[in-house]
Amino acid sequence: MERIGFNRLGQILSIRVVVVALVFATLVSCKSTGFVDPPPEETLTVSIVSPSSSNIQQNGWPDSQVELQAEARSSVGGRITSPSLITWKKAGAVIGSGQLVSVSFENGNHEVCVVVKSAINQGSEKEVCLSFVVTPAPPITVELVTSAKLGVINCQNFRAYAQRGSVADSADFNVNCRAEVSPRLTLLQDTNRVNVWFDAKNTSNRSHYPSMASVAKDSLKVNQKFVAGPLEYRIHSGKWSDQTIGIDLETAFAISADGIFSFYRSSTVGSNSVYYSIGGRLPNGFPIQITVRKESGQGALTPTDTVGFGNAVTELSEELGMPMTMVSLSASEVSGWNGILAIVSDTIPIPVGNTQWGASGDIIGGRIIVSPNTIPHAFKHTVKHELVHALGVGHVSLWPPGLMSTDQSSINVGSPNYAVPQPLETGHLWFMYDIWEAKRQSGAQYGIPNMHQAWRVLVLNLPYQHIR
Numbered sequence: 001m002e003r004i005g006f007n008r009l010g011q012i013l014s015i016r017v018v019v020v021a022l023v024f025a026t027l028v029s030c031k032s033t034g035f036v037d038p039p040p041e042e043t044l045t046v047s048i049v050s051p052s053s054s055n056i057q058q059n060g061w062p063d064s065q066v067e068l069q070a071e072a073r074s075s076v077g078g079r080i081t082s083p084s085l086i087t088w089k090k091a092g093a094v095i096g097s098g099q100l101v102s103v104s105f106e107n108g109n110h111e112v113c114v115v116v117k118s119a120i121n122q123g124s125e126k127e128v129c130l131s132f133v134v135t136p137a138p139p140i141t142v143e144l145v146t147s148a149k150l151g152v153i154n155c156q157n158f159r160a161y162a163q164r165g166s167v168a169d170s171a172d173f174n175v176n177c178r179a180e181v182s183p184r185l186t187l188l189q190d191t192n193r194v195n196v197w198f199d200a201k202n203t204s205n206r207s208h209y210p211s212m213a214s215v216a217k218d219s220l221k222v223n224q225k226f227v228a229g230p231l232e233y234r235i236h237s238g239k240w241s242d243q244t245i246g247i248d249l250e251t252a253f254a255i256s257a258d259g260i261f262s263f264y265r266s267s268t269v270g271s272n273s274v275y276y277s278i279g280g281r282l283p284n285g286f287p288i289q290i291t292v293r294k295e296s297g298q299g300a301l302t303p304t305d306t307v308g309f310g311n312a313v314t315e316l317s318e319e320l321g322m323p324m325t326m327v328s329l330s331a332s333e334v335s336g337w338n339g340i341l342a343i344v345s346d347t348i349p350i351p352v353g354n355t356q357w358g359a360s361g362d363i364i365g366g367r368i369i370v371s372p373n374t375i376p377h378a379f380k381h382t383v384k385h386e387l388v389h390a391l392g393v394g395h396v397s398l399w400p401p402g403l404m405s406t407d408q409s410s411i412n413v414g415s416p417n418y419a420v421p422q423p424l425e426t427g428h429l430w431f432m433y434d435i436w437e438a439k440r441q442s443g444a445q446y447g448i449p450n451m452h453q454a455w456r457v458l459v460l461n462l463p464y465q466h467i468r
Contacts, residue, residue: 043075044126046116054132056105065102066134072099072116072126085117105134137188139180141223142198144173147438149236149430153177153208153228162187163195173198178223192217195464196224197454206231209249212454213446214466225444227435229451235427237321239420245427249452250460251398252428257406261394263428264448273466276449279361279392280436282338287323289339290387295369298346305344308373312383319421320429322391340366340390342383344373351382353389361436366390381419388421391429399424 050069068088072080080086083098090112095103103112111131118124142160146153160179161170167187171179179198187194197212211226234244252264265277281288292309294301310326317324327339334341348369356365368386373379385403397406402422405411411418421429432448439447449467456462 040076040120042077042118042121042124044080044116044118044124045073045075046114046126046128047071048112048114048128048130050100051130051132056132056134065104067100067102068096068112068114069100070114070116070128072114074118074120076120077118080116080119082119085119087115087117089113089115107134107136109133137183138221139171139182140194140196140220142171142173142179142181142196143223143225143444144177144198144228145225145438145442145444146228147434147441149434150228150438151230151234153230157201157207158198158228159201160198161196163197164188164191164193172201188217188220194220196220197450197458198226198228199454199458203458209247209451210454210458211446211450212457212464213450214464224446225442226446226450227438227442227444229431229435229448233427233431235321235423235430237430238426239319239321240423240426241321243423243427245423247428247431248424249448249455251396253452254396254398256395257397258395263393263396263404263425264432264452265392265394266449266452268465269468272463273468274449274453275468276452277355277357277392278432278436278448279357279363280433280440281363282440285338285363287317287325288391289325289327289329289337290342291327291329291334291339292342292344295343295345295347301344302372304373308376308379309342309344309383312380313387315380315419316384316387316421320426338364340368340387342387343367343369344371345369346372351386353386355390355392360440362440363392377413377419384419384421388425388429392432393425393429396425 048068048070050067056066070086072086074080081099086098087094088096088101090110095101095112109131110133111129113127113129115125115127140162144153144155144158155173155177156175158173159170160173160181161168162181162183164187167184169181169183169187171181173179193214193216195212196215197210199210200206200208208231209229213224215224229247231247232244233247235241249264253262253266255262267275269275290313292301292306313324313326329337348371351368351370353368354366355363356367358364368390370379370382370386388404393404395406396404399405400422401407401411402417402425403420404425435447438444453464453467457464
C-alpha cells in the first residue's frame, strides 16, 4: 500500500475543498438567476379618438376649448387610464395629462402628440400624433321679419340669443334686421338642439313679443327667421278698422269656460309638447267661397234658410273686413275645394264648425252644420259664430262678451254687440292671418307658437314646450 505523505494529503484535501466550493457557488448562482422570469413581451396600442375630424370649428372665445381624448391599451395589462402614464404634448411641451384633456387652441394648423408609458416595462412607451386645423365657427344668423300690416320695427332695439343649458351667446341686430351670434364651442358640442330667440334689449319696455325656437343643430346652417309680432296691433279691416288692440297670447291660448276650446287652438301632447293649429289663408283663398245646402235626405233649403244664411254671411264679411261670397256648388265640386261648406240639418243636436288645415298651416277648407232658421236673430248669431270657427279660431271666456264668447247670457239680443265680432276677436283673427302671411312670404320658420313659448319662458318663467 502506498503511503501518502502529509504534503500530498494536503494537496488532495485542498483540491476537494475547491471543487466543493465551486459546486456550491455554481448551485448558489443557479438559484439566484435561473428562477427569475424575464420581462414579458408587451405591445402598446394607442389612438387619438378626439378630435375625430381634422377640421375643428370654434370662434376664439377664451373658454372655447378642444377636447383631446386618447385610448391606450397594453397587451399584457389591459386598458391604460392612469394620468401619470398618459401625457399630451404640443411642439414638445406638455399641455396636459390623462385620457381626456381640454386645451385652448388659436385658429390655424396644429399638431398634438400623446405619449403613453408602460406600467410594466420601465422605459417602454409609445407616441401617436394628430394634425388638425382650427377654423372659426360659422355664426348663427337670426333675422327679423315684418310686413306692412304688422307695422314697422326698429330692429336695433332687439338682441338675438343662442343658448344650451347655462351657456348663452348673443348679438345685436343691425339696421337690416340681421344678427350674427358667434356660438362658443361648448354651446354646440354634445347637443342635438339649441334654443334660439330674440327679445327687446330693454325688456321692461317691449314693443313686440319675444320669440323662441328649439333648433336642431344641423338646421343652424340656415338663417333663423322670426316674424316680429307687435304687442299693440292696429286692426286694418272691417267694423273696427284703425282701432288698436293689445295682443294677448296667454288669453288667446287659454282654455275657455267650456273646457274644450281656446281662441287660438292648441293641444298639449304629453308633458312637454304642444300641437298648434295656427295659420292663415293663401291669397287665392279670398274671397272666401261659402256654399250652403240641406242635410242629405232632408229635402231642399227653405227660402228662410237661404236668405237668413246669405244675410249672416254678408254682415260677417263687412264686420270682419274679410271678403266672402256665396256660391252654388255640386257635391262633386266641393271635393278638394278650399271654401266653407255649410249644412242645414233638422237633426243636428248642437251646431258645429271646424277648420281644415293644410300641411303648411294654410286653411284649405271648413265645414259648419247648423239647425234651420226658426228664430232669425238666433240663426244669424249661430251661423256667424260657426263661420268664425271655420275661419280657424275657437272660443274665449276671458275677453269682454262677444261673438265667440262661451257665455252669451250677458249679451242682450238688441244690444249693438249681439252677433257681432268684437275688437279683440277681430284683431286676434287678423293678427293670426297677418303673421302667417308674413311668415309665408318671407320664408320665415317661426311665428305665433314661438312667440307664445318665448313669453312663457322669458316672462312667466315656465318651461319651454316642444312645438309640434
